Amino acid sequence: MSEKNQPISGNDLARFSGPNTFMRLPAVNDLKGLDVAVLGIPLDIGTSWRSGTRFGPKEVRAQSAMLRPYNLGTGAAPFDSLQVADIGDLAINTFSLSDSLRIIEESYDSILMSDAMPLAIGGDHSITLPVLRAMAKRHGPVALVHVDAHADVNDEMFGERECHGTVFRRAHEEGLIIPSKTYQIGLRGTGYSADDFKEAAGWGFQQFLAQELWGRSLASLGSEIRRDVGDAPVYITYDIDSLDPAYAPGTGTPEIGGLTTPQAMELIRALRGLNVVGGDLVEVSPPYDTSGNTALTGANILYEMLCVLPGVTYR
Numbered sequence: 318m319s320e321k322n323q324p325i326s327g328n329d330l331a332r333f334s335g336p337n338t339f340m341r342l343p344a345v346n347d348l349k350g351l352d353v354a355v356l357g358i359p360l361d362i363g364t365s366w367r368s369g370t371r372f373g374p375k376e377v378r379a380q381s382a383m384l385r386p387y388n389l390g391t392g393a394a395p396f397d398s399l400q401v402a403d404i405g406d407l408a409i410n411t412f413s414l415s416d417s418l419r420i421i422e423e424s425y426d427s428i429l430m431s432d433a434m435p436l437a438i439g440g441d442h443s444i445t446l447p448v449l450r451a452m453a454k455r456h457g458p459v460a461l462v463h464v465d466a467h468a469d470v471n472d473e474m475f476g477e478r479e480c481h482g483t484v485f486r487r488a489h490e491e492g493l494i495i496p497s498k499t500y501q502i503g504l505r506g507t508g509y510s511a512d513d514f515k516e517a518a519g520w521g522f523q524q525f526l527a528q529e530l531w532g533r534s535l536a537s538l539g540s541e542i543r544r545d546v547g548d549a550p551v552y553i554t555y556d557i558d559s560l561d562p563a564y565a566p567g568t569g570t571p572e573i574g575g576l577t578t579p580q581a582m583e584l585i586r587a588l589r590g591l592n593v594v595g596g597d598l599v600e601v602s603p604p605y606d607t608s609g610n611t612a613l614t615g616a617n618i619l620y621e622m623l624c625v626l627p628g629v630t631y632r
Contacts, residue, residue, distance in 0.1 A: 323396050324386050332382040338403035339438070339619070340381045345402040351433040352399040353623065357406035358421060361602070362414045363443025363480040367569040369602030373612070374406055374438040376603040381616035391586055392631040393624035401623070404428075418447045418479060425451030434626065436619060439599030441569065442469055442481040445554050446488060448597065453493040456550040456594055460498035461488075462542060464584065465556035466505055466572040468524070470517045481569075481600075489520055496521030498546050502538070502584065503527045503559035506572035527559075527575055535580045539587020546591055553588070553596040553622055555581075557615050565614055567606025578614055582621055589625040596622045 324340040335341045339355040348354055357374025364370065386396045395401065407424050409417040425448055428435050437444065442465075452459055463469075463485065470486040472478070479487060485501075488494045501517070505527035508514060518524055525538065558568040561575035601615045623629075 321396055321398070321400050322402055324384070327382070327385070335382070337375065337378050339378050339616075340384050340386075343402045345404060348404065348428065348431040348433045350400055351402055351431065352628065353401040353436055353626065354428060354433040355401065355403045355436050355438070355619075356428075357438045358409065358440035358444045359406055360409050360417055360440040360444055361569070362411065362417065364441045364569045365474055365480065365482055367602060367605060369604040370439060370441045370569060370600055371411070372603045373440055373599075373601035373615070376609065376612040377438045377598070377601055377615045377619070378403070380609050380613040381620070383613060384616060384620050387632070388620075388624050390582070391624060393629050394632050395623045395626065395629045398628055398630040399623075399626065414443065414477075414480065418443065422447035422450050426454065429455045434593070435595050436623065437597040438615070438619065439597055439601070442484055442554070442556055442599045443479065444599060445597060446479060446484045448595065449488050449493040449552065450491070452550075452552055452595055453491075458492055458495045459594065460546045460549045460551045461494045462500050462502070462551060462553045462588065464502045464554070464559040464576075464581070466503055466527070466558045466575060467556070467570065468501055468504055468514060468517050470513075485517070489517075495549065498549055499523065500542055501525065503530070503576050505574050530576065530580065531574075535576075535584040536587045539584045543588060543590055548592055550594040551591045553585075553593060555596070555598050555618055555622070556600045557598065557611060557618075558600050560614065565606075565611045567602050567604070567611030568600045569602050570600070581618055585618065585621040585625060591625070593622075593626050598622075
């Protein structure tokens with residue numbers, strides 16, 4: 318077995334130094350030989366409330382220096398069997414959302430021509446639509462695990478049909494996702510009408526309100542998803558605002574009554590065995606959490622996603 322990239326150990330180089338890559342992994346430009354390509358998409362011009370997610374990739378990477386390669390809770394050792402590297406940020410157009418979405422889709426078209434599975438650090442949730450467009454071209458419609466306070470199924474916002482609140486309506490209309498295998502977990506808060514929540518259920522989306530999940534383990538929910546999805550290709554999109562603001566205040570559209578960090582970990586860990594073909598962590602807005610805890614939580618969620626990918630070694 319060829320030698321795999323390993324995060325720089327905090328015992329070899331202090332965590333507050335070294336490269337600002339995810340988990341201080343190597344930074345590469347060539348995807349050849351990679352199993353997983355971590356990338357940043359520093360975008361926040363698709364938001365409707367608080368901005369700042371353009372700083373998400375940089376801060377999540379910075380906080381990820383705290384992470385070590387072995388998962389004590391599950392025994393996962395992803396870097397023993399997967400070749401992982403950080404390929405940097407996509408060069409989005411910070412003055413144009415539509416052009417940025419085009420850049421993301423075309424960049425993913427190129428990434429998916431290799432065998433590397435992309436794992437993205439956002440950025441607001443607008444980034445997921447062009448990613449799903451590229452995914453569908455490669456894999457066909459995908460099953461979707463969407464963890465979020467919001468369903469993001471608006472028809473338009475201020476006349477715009479592509480922004481962070483319209484992603485999954487567009488994905489449904491364009492046939493990018495499998496409706497019966499689309500799971501929206503953690504939904505809560507207020508809406509403008511009942512249709513804000515009920516319409517997507519009519520398409521076949523399976524929706525799990527946060528209040529139905531309060532005080533319970535999400536391991537069983539993850540197991541049900543794993544059973545129902547089967548061998549279908551799966552995309553995981555994790556909006557940090559799915560968590561209660563007590564755990565993740567640094568986000569653009571906070572809603573009280575959310576999930577806990579242990580629930581987040583239980584859910585992701587229970588997805589082990591799925592045919593995951595990509596994932597993202599979005600909506601971390603560092604200016605709204607100067608402690609860095611939201612970005613640290615986001616880094617850990619990305620690491621947990623990495624730990625359940627196909628081919629990961631468990632010790």
